[in-house]
Amino acid sequence: MSHPYRFPPSCRRACAALLLAVILAGCNSRPSAPALEDGTVYNDRRQGFRFFVPEGWKQRARGTVPSGKIAGERMLVEYKCLTPGTSAGLMVTVADVPESTSLSEYLAKNNLTREDWRLAAPAEDFTINGVPAARITYLQGAGKDQSVREIVAFRRGERVYFFKGFYASADAKSRKAVKATVETVVW
Secondary structure, eight states: OOOTTOOOHHHHHHHHHHHHHHHHHHHHOOOOOOOOOOOSEEEETTTTEEEEOOTTEEEEEEOOOOSSOOOSEEEEEEEEEOSTTOOOEEEEEEEEOOTTSOHHHHHHHOOOOOTTOEEEEEEEEEEETTEEEEEEEEEESOGGGOEEEEEEEEEETTEEEEEEEEEETTOHHHHHHHHHHHHTOBO
């Protein structure tokens, strides 16, 4: 005697096939990083800013930031200098920081720098293109092996954007490229 709520075998097979298709489709949809771009301008419409990419630098990584509050610092984009013999780079990250916290204070306390980096000068507040900013610089090593890590932070409400330049102290071209890039930021 068959159960009154039992589906016929052909209907059960169709439902099983549909369920299998849904499961397989779900298995193939993995999160993926945004595509890398090698243009002369980085433009993040979602975050609302753009800047000129240093000539000869290549985008190495790109991320996205979910809407709403973000926990911790998130990477937006990273560039590397392709000139042989240099190891310069620029990384742009973002974090939510209360508006009551000064940028220079935040940089001094939350720089995520290892112990072997030493502070070159206290953080300074200034403006770039009419937007509040702060800069802090760290050094590592000495002489011809000395490296520089310069971080410039911009505030847009609670969102703070960090432009982190890395270059050899003797690499004037990369230092100039990082500084020029930061100065081209338009909101």
